[in-house]
């Protein structure tokens with residue numbers, strides 16, 4: 001297919017994730033490699049609405065592959081959710097001669113790009129940038145691996161105190177709707193129990209697990225709770241367990257946004273680099289409404305509707321591993 005794309009706009013949108021900068025760098029350098037121009041759009045869709053953009057070249061993305069956050073900044077743009085906001089965005093896109101977009105973000109960002117495409121026909125390719133790993137069509141999202149490593153480093157530290165004081169630590173990790181961070185970090189940090197939104201858990205079962213652990217000779221325990229778990233939140237859980245077991249010395253730690261920051265791991269940098277290049281190549285080939293992802297270590301494109309609507313299933317083998325090791 002003839003290449004009509006000459007000038008690509010790139011933005012980061014939704015929650016920041018480590019590796020977004022590496023993806024931006026790859027997009028910009030791939031554009032140069034294929035003789036296209038690239039324009040950075042600041043603060044997600046807000047930058048389109050306010051025409052806050054910057055010409056980018058290979059040297060403008062130097063020294064960012066190792067940086068967390070996003071140098072383009074990001075936003076959750078309420079105005080882009082309105083037809084008026086998107087019309088403004090389209091006008092500025094045309095004023096800046098941008099032919100296509102690379103959107104680095106999560107499902108919400110892809111939904112916005114999809115609607116924008118339906119209204120104005122602007123070609124786009126999405127790159128999954130979120131620590132939650134909750135996007136269908138890719139084995140890994142950019143930022144997930146870094147977040148996992150941040151969590152286990154923190155939980156290892158909490159374990160020192162748990163062990164020294166014979167305590168039960170409840171640790172809340174991110175994952176508004178998904179338990180991937182919780183399940184994997186729970187296994188990696190040797191948690192006694194892991195509570196995730198995808199599973200039907202109960203306080204009763206949690207108490208039984210802690211009682212078993214006590215009987216087996218354990219003096220301290222770690223319980224990992226995903227933010228989106230459905231039993232009322234980590235403080236409520238800790239309160240209910242404490243009521244049943246006043247003798248337990250319980251502490252709660254919410255890791256929060258620490259999990260979104262920091263220098264990306266090697267895995268996230270390589271993933272971001274591959275997907276950034278793939279997105280540009282896809283647009284050159286005339287592809288649109290797709291997400292570039294990784295499956296079995298190969299770059300693949302998934303229709304954006306599927307990426308938004310379908311969900312990655314929790315691997316039941318991992319749940320079994322967690323249960324066996326909590327014996």
Ligand SMILES: Nc1ncnc2c1ncn2[C@@H]1O[C@H](COP(=O)(O)OP(=O)(O)OP(=O)(O)O)[C@@H](O)[C@H]1O
Pocket residue numbers: 013014015016045075076077078080081082105106107108109110111112113115129130131132
């Ligand atoms: N239905 C929609 N219509 C238009 N724009 C949307 C829509 N949904 C989301 N967007 C745009 O995408 C932005 C980012 O979406 P959202 O806040 O859901 O984050 P995300 O991309 O899913 O990332 P994460 O969940 O990882 O933080 C929104 O602030 C909004 O500007």
Ligand SMILES: O=P(O)(O)OC[C@H]1O[C@](O)(CO)[C@@H](O)[C@@H]1O
Pocket residue numbers: 015106130131132174175176177227260
């Ligand atoms: O505080 P913010 O930026 O609104 O986002 C918090 C959310 O972002 C995520 O880290 C990523 O989507 C979720 O796990 C969390 O619920």
Ligand SMILES: [Mg+2]
Pocket residue numbers: 014106107108
């Ligand atoms: Mg989202």
